[in-house]
Amino acid sequence: MSQVMGERxxxxxxxxxxxxxxxxxxxxxxxxxxxxxxxxxxxxxxxxPVETDVDVYDIVRVDLPDVTLYGTVWQVRTDRIQVRGTSGAGGAWLRWVERWRVIIY
Incomplete structure (x- = not known):
């Protein structure tokens, strides 16, 4: 389910x-x-509301200025969340994002 969808x-x-x-x-x-x-x-x-009940392994959408990412929560901190996903070419990515950008999918 992890993927990058278009521009946004x-x-x-x-x-x-x-x-x-x-x-x-x-x-x-x-x-x-x-x-x-x-x-x-x-x-x-x-x-x-900013998501407050995000847990490891939740599937999320991340709205960034230049792209919307879909992935799995890997780590949760107070102000940021680490999301893991795969690209269309079969490669994997791991990215820290601000909590307010995350939507539980």
Whole structure:
């Protein structure tokens, strides 16, 4: 299941349902860490909580500025997570990412 998908994974806006690449940004709301998003079409804003229950061997999606990765959690730290995956050419990769970029898949 680990793979690299295109340039990015597009998610639909909850209001207008238009799918587009959206880069989130870490912020806080109501004392919780969240990732905030804005729709370029309708200007709707929404957020999702930063994953707090990530465990080793979870399958995750990682939204990076230039690519969306899918892989398996290898290590978990307070502020970052190590993800392992495979590339289409059969090679493996291992990458540390900020916790707020990880979505349990």
């Amino acid at each position: 994974t597009a998610d639909p806006c909850p209001r207008c349902s238009v799918e587009a690449v959206r880069r989130g940004s870490p912020t806080s709301a109501g004392g919780r860490e969240v990732v905030g998003y804005t729709c370029d079409r309708c200007a709707h804003t929404w957020s999702r």
